[in-house]
Amino acid sequence: MDSSRPAGRCVDAGGGTDGGTPVGLRPCDGSLAQQWVARDDGSLIGAASGRCLTASGPSARASLSLQDCTAGSGSTQGWQLPAQRGLVGEVTGPGGRCLDVPGNDPTQDSVFLYDCNRSPAQQWVSVGDGTLRVDGKCLDSGGNPQTGVDAPGIGVPQLPCSGASTQQWVAQPGGALVNPVSGLCLAALSGDLHAGVVVDTCSGGAMQQWHLAAQTQVRGQLVGIGGKCVDSDVADNATVHLWDCDQTAPQFFNTNGDGTFQAQGKCLDTGATAPGSGVIKNPCSGSSTQQWDVQPNGYLVNVGAGNVLDDQFGSTANGNALQIWSVNGGPQQKWSTPLRAHLAGS
Structure with a gap:
């Protein structure tokens, strides 16, 4: 999601990604430092850092910074976004x-x-x-x-x-x-x-x-461990991997409520259902291996396999391949998905 825009300014981490980086309002420029992903638990994840927008306390005029996301920190990491009832489509x-x-x-x-x-x-x-x-x-x-x-x-x-x-x-x-x-x-x-x-x-x-043309749709980047984005080449059967978030088309996924994540006209898929099977992009076919269930705790569960999207070995290196694996609670299985855009009258 784009950050909020009071008086034409955006919530911005100033290009920093480390824990403790101050966050403030700056002129909107479309940079990655101004992109945030909302989770169902109310946290806002910086697309560039993978860290949570955090208040120094619950009082008025509390300062904001990037900090590691911590379960149960609703008083300092929980945010309520205004309901936006708009349109998405061609x-x-x-x-x-x-x-x-x-x-x-x-x-x-x-x-x-x-x-x-x-x-x-x-x-x-x-x-x-x-x-x-x-x-x-x-x-x-x-x-x-x-x-x-x-x-x-x-x-x-x-x-x-x-x-x-x-x-x-x-x-x-x-x-x-x-x-x-x-x-x-x-x-x-x-x-x-x-x-x-x-x-x-x-x-x-x-x-x-x-x-x-009004279409219910979620669109944005899938951000994982180390603040890296899900990425791939455009070819059929292209291996899906982690890469620095860079705002390019292969990193922007659409989902229209049918359980798929689509980038460049192809669906996020897995070639098999066993743990360790690689994640790829393929032409959308309606297969259950192209269906993903977004969980509030950050897991993306492959419907056909019953396993979750996983970063192999937990590596944050560019090009590190993604797979499906049984749930283990590790950070390599937690993903920030984009904020949903709602249709007027839906």
């Missing part, structure tokens, strides 16, 4: 194509139309604050961030979320997406593949018609 536009980030690359700033394929680059989040977000960035109308002044024809990028007026969008009943300050509408240059997206004078025309 933004479908002219030609039936979807608003997309080129190359499925979260470092890209541009957006265009592409064939809808349910990839992470097409999963836009609207949580009710007026923004449209993908890959940790916000759709921006390209104008002056202080005044919101735009001109028809300005290209629309996706930029680090800043709370600027240029990142506000209001959906109209007729399908238009309007920046409320400039009064301009999101418009595609055509319905063709790779067509660019701009803001333009609202006309009600076909190039300004958009639809957010």
